[in-house]
Structures are given as C-alpha cells and as structure tokens.
Amino acid sequence: MAHTPAQSRAHDSDDLGALLSQDHARLDRLFQDLLNAFEADARVEVARLWNQFDSDLRAHMQLEEEHLLPKFLEFNAPEALGLMREHQSIRDQLLQLGIGVDLHLTRHEKVADFVRDLRAHAKREDDLMYRWSTQHVRDGAVRKSVTERLAAAH
DSSP: OOOOHHHHHHHHSOOHHHHHHHHHHHHHHHHHHHHHHHHTTOHHHHHHHHHHHHHHHHHHHHHHHHHTHHHHHHHOHHHHHHHHHHHHHHHHHHHHHHHHHHTTOOOHHHHHHHHHHHHHHHHHHIIIIIHHHHHHOOOHHHHHHHHHHHHHHO
16 A cells, blocks of 8 residues: 555654644544535434544644644744634534534534635644644654554544
8 A cells, every 4th residue: 555755754754744644634534424424414423423523633633732832833923823723713613513413403514614624724734833843843752642642543
C-alpha cells in the first residue's frame, strides 16, 4: 500500500505535523461516513457516528491546544488566536448540531456545511501550524504524548 507524503514522514521521522495530518485524514473518513449515514437517513448509524465524531474531534482539538497551540502562539500569535477561535466555534456548533441529532432535527445539508468548514479549518492547520511544527517542535516528550493519545483514539 502506498503512503501519502505525510504518512511517510510520520513513519520515517519524528514529524509531529505528519502525525496530526494523519489524524485529520482519519477524522475526514469519519466525517464522510457520517455524511453518508445522514444521506441514507440511517438514524441509528447517525447517532452512533455522531457520538464518535463528537468525541474524536473534541479530543483532537484538545491535543492541539495542549501541545501545539501554546508553542505556535509564541511564533505567530494572530494565526494561533484565529485557530483557537475556530476551535471554540467548532465546539459551539458540535453542541448545537448534537442536540439536533438527538432530537432528529439536524439535516444532511447542515452537517455537510459543517464538514465543509471543518475541512477548511483542517487545511489551514495543516498549512500553518503543522508545517511549522515539523520544523520547530522537536520535544520528544511532546511527540510521545501525541503519539500515545492518537493511538488511543484509534
């Protein structure tokens, strides 16, 4: 099986950005499964996937906030603060959409819009913070903690 450049970097080095990019790819597959379940009006599957999606996305953001964003804030405060604001907005939307999922009121189009915004956010993180982390975050303890937490999420 061929590896993407990010997967190869993560496998061959201590590339924190590549590890987190891989997690973005995992989350994106989960996003797509969720959209497919919404489109099929598979309510039981939607509820199951939503719970996993919500939990995994929150854990991913917390990991970034604990290990990368504080360091990135020192390097590029405006962009780091922007990413933090986006994280809060994502959490707010997760809450609102989750209530709608529980009440069977959230529709495919609303989730599709949210996923589109999440993909844009993930690209922004990949292009800014993850690229930066590849060059500037060399702390072995940080990489070990991120690796362990990502492994636990799988």
